[in-house]
Amino acid sequence: MFHWYKYKTDLLKLQERYCKLMKSVYYIAIKNREKSDRLHEEADKVLRKIRKLEHQLLSIPN
Numbered sequence: 224m225f226h227w228y229k230y231k232t233d234l235l236k237l238q239e240r241y242c243k244l245m246k247s248v249y250y251i252a253i254k255n256r257e258k259s260d261r262l263h264e265e266a267d268k269v270l271r272k273i274r275k276l277e278h279q280l281l282s283i284p285n
Contacts (some may be wrong), residue, residue, distance in 0.1 A: 234276050241269045 242244075254260040257272035 234242055234273065234280070237269055237273045237276065241273060244269060 244262055248259050248262045248266060251262065
């Protein structure tokens with residue numbers, strides 16, 4: 224009922240997007256290798272953003 228109040232962090236959004244992309248890469252690879260490669264490159268970009276954001280969050284002093 225109160226799902227619209229739930230706040231998703233940028234890190235969580237990127238992780239969910241990466242997961243969806245990798246699943247689609249797996250299923251598309253059977254039919255279309257070129258499209259699968261393009262999606263895999265996009266997933267790699269998202270993974271780099273995730274790692275960069277995690278590094279920034281870990282380097283913030285408490």
